[in-house]
Amino acid sequence: MGKKKNIDIKYDHALEEQKRPKVEVELEKGKKEVFNLDQLKSGGYIRQRQKDLFTVRLRCPGGRVAFEKLKKIAEVGKKYSKKDYAHISVRQSIEIPYVNYKDFAQLSEELKEVNQKIASCGPRVRVPTACSGCEYNPNGLIDVQKLCQEVDQKYFGIQCNHKFKISLSGCPIDCFRTNEMDLGFQGGVEPIWDEKTCTGCGICGYACKEGAITNDPETGKPTIDRSKCLYCADCIRACPTNSWKEGKKGLIVRVGGRHGRHPVNGSAIAELLPEEKMGQVIEKVIEWYNDRGKGKGRVRIGDILMKKWQDFVDFIKPVLGEYAVKNPKRPEFIKIHTFQTGWQPEPVIE
Amino acid sequence: MEEKKPIASLDLRGVICPTNFVKAKLKLEEMNSGEILEIIIDEGEPIANVPRSIKEEGHKIIKVEKLNSHFRLLIEKGA
Numbered sequence: 001m002g003k004k005k006n007i008d009i010k011y012d013h014a015l016e017e018q019k020r021p022k023v024e025v026e027l028e029k030g031k032k033e034v035f036n037l038d039q040l041k042s043g044g045y046i047r048q049r050q051k052d053l054f055t056v057r058l059r060c061p062g063g064r065v066a067f068e069k070l071k072k073i074a075e076v077g078k079k080y081s082k083k084d085y086a087h088i089s090v091r092q093s094i095e096i097p098y099v100n101y102k103d104f105a106q107l108s109e110e111l112k113e114v115n116q117k118i119a120s121c122g123p124r125v126r127v128p129t130a131c132s133g134c135e136y137n138p139n140g141l142i143d144v145q146k147l148c149q150e151v152d153q154k155y156f157g158i159q160c161n162h163k164f165k166i167s168l169s170g171c172p173i174d175c176f177r178t179n180e181m182d183l184g185f186q187g188g189v190e191p192i193w194d195e196k197t198c199t200g201c202g203i204c205g206y207a208c209k210e211g212a213i214t215n216d217p218e219t220g221k222p223t224i225d226r227s228k229c230l231y232c233a234d235c236i237r238a239c240p241t242n243s244w245k246e247g248k249k250g251l252i253v254r255v256g257g258r259h260g261r262h263p264v265n266g267s268a269i270a271e272l273l274p275e276e277k278m279g280q281v282i283e284k285v286i287e288w289y290n291d292r293g294k295g296k297g298r299v300r301i302g303d304i305l306m307k308k309w310q311d312f313v314d315f316i317k318p319v320l321g322e323y324a325v326k327n328p329k330r331p332e333f334i335k336i337h338t339f340q341t342g343w344q345p346e347p348v349i350e
Numbered sequence: 351m352e353e354k355k356p357i358a359s360l361d362l363r364g365v366i367c368p369t370n371f372v373k374a375k376l377k378l379e380e381m382n383s384g385e386i387l388e389i390i391i392d393e394g395e396p397i398a399n400v401p402r403s404i405k406e407e408g409h410k411i412i413k414v415e416k417l418n419s420h421f422r423l424l425i426e427k428g429a
Binding site: 138199201202203206207209220234237238239240241 | 393394397398399401402405406410411412414415416421423
C-alpha cells in the first residue's frame with residue numbers, strides 16, 4: 001500500500017482525440033485479453049479522463065450492502081484507488097474511482113472473498129434499484145427489496161439495444177421514480193370498506209390526501225372515488241376500527257420513461273399486478289424491445305414505444321390480463337428546456 | 351355500551367404534528383396496558399396523522415367523537 005504517494009495523474013489525450021488504444025488486460029486471474037479501453041465499460045470498468053485509470057462500478061442491487069462487504073470494499077478501495085474515497089452512483093452502486101487497469105484482476109479477486117460482484121454498463125439490463133420497501137419503512141406496501149434481488153439475479157446483464165433501467169418503489173410516494181425508468185414497479189394496495197364495523201368517525205376522509213374519500217355529513221360513512229385512489233393505504237392505516245381493509249395488493253407497472261437530456265414520462269400499463277407476475281412482464285417487455293429494436297442501434301425502449309405504442313399495448317395485454325390499464329397513455333416527453341425552442345420531438349408514427 | 355373511563359386527558363388543540371402525537375405517546379408510556387387516555391386534537395393534519403401513528407404504536411382507538419373543529423379520541427393502551 002506504499003504506492004499511495006504523490007501520484008502523477010496524467011491527462012489522457014487519446015480520450016480527447018477519440019483514439020481507441022488497445023491494451024492487454026487481465027480481468028480475471030490468468031485470463032489476459034486484448035481490449036479497446038472503452039469496451040471495458042460493459043464489464044463495469046469505466047474509463048476516466050486520466051490515463052490508464054478507471055472507475056470500478058460495483059453491483060449493489062437495491063443499494064443494500066452487507067457491512068462485511070462494505071468493510072471489504074473499503075479495504076480494497078484503499079489499496080487500489082489512487083484517491084481516498086468511494087463514489088455512490090445515482091443508481092445506488094458503490095464505485096471505486098482511480099483504479100489502474102493493471103490492478104483489475106487482483107481487485108476483483110479480493111472482492112470475490114465477500115462475493116461482491118462488479119456491475120456492468122452499456123446496452124443491457126442494469127443493476128436494479130429500490131427503496132427499503134415494506135420491511136421496515138412505515139409507508140412501504142410491497143417488499144421491493146426482495147423483488148429487486150430477484151430482478152438482479154434473473155435479468156441483470158441481458159443484452160438490449162441500449163441501457164435498460166429497472167427500479168422499484170414500495171409505495172406511491174415513489175422515491176425511485178418509476179415513471180423515469182425503462183421499466184418501473186411501484187407498490188400499492190386497494191382499500192376495501194367494511195360497512196359493518198365502520199362507526200362513521202370520518203377520519204379516513206381526513207387521512208386521504210387525494211380527496212378520493214368523502215364522508216356522509218349525516219352518518220360519517222365513506223364513499224370512495226376509485227378514479228382518484230393511488231392505493232397508498234393511508235385510509236387503512238388511519239381507520240380506528242380497521243374498517244378499511246387491504247384488498248388486492250400489487251404493482252403499478254410503468255414503462256418507457258427515462259431521464260437525461262430529453263426526459264420521457266413513462267406510462268402506467270398495469271395496476272395492482274401480483275408480484276408473482278413481475279418476472280413474466282419483464283421478460284415480455286424485453287422480448288418486445290429487442291424484437292422491435294432489431295437493426296435500430298442505440299435506441300431506448302421509450303423511443304420505440306412512442307412510435308409503436310398500439311403494437312406494444314396489444315403485445316403486452318395477454319400478459320397483464322385483468323391488471324392491464326384500460327387505454328394506457330403513450331409515453332411523452334417532459335419539457336425541461338423551456339429556454340430552448342429549436343428542439344422538437346420526432347413526430348409519432350404508428 | 352358504556353364508555354370506558356379515561357384515567358388521563360390531554361387537550362392537544364393547537365398543538366401541531368408531530369408534537370401532538372409525541373405528547374400522547376409519552377403519556378401512554380406512563381400508563382398501564384388497558385387503561386384509557388382521552389385526547390382532543392384538531393381536524394386537518396392532526397386527525398389525518400395522529401390516529402395512524404397511535405395504531406402503529408400498538409394502541410387501540412376505541413372512540414372517536416367530532417366536536418366542532420376538533421376531535422375527541424379515547425385510546426386504550428396496548429399490551
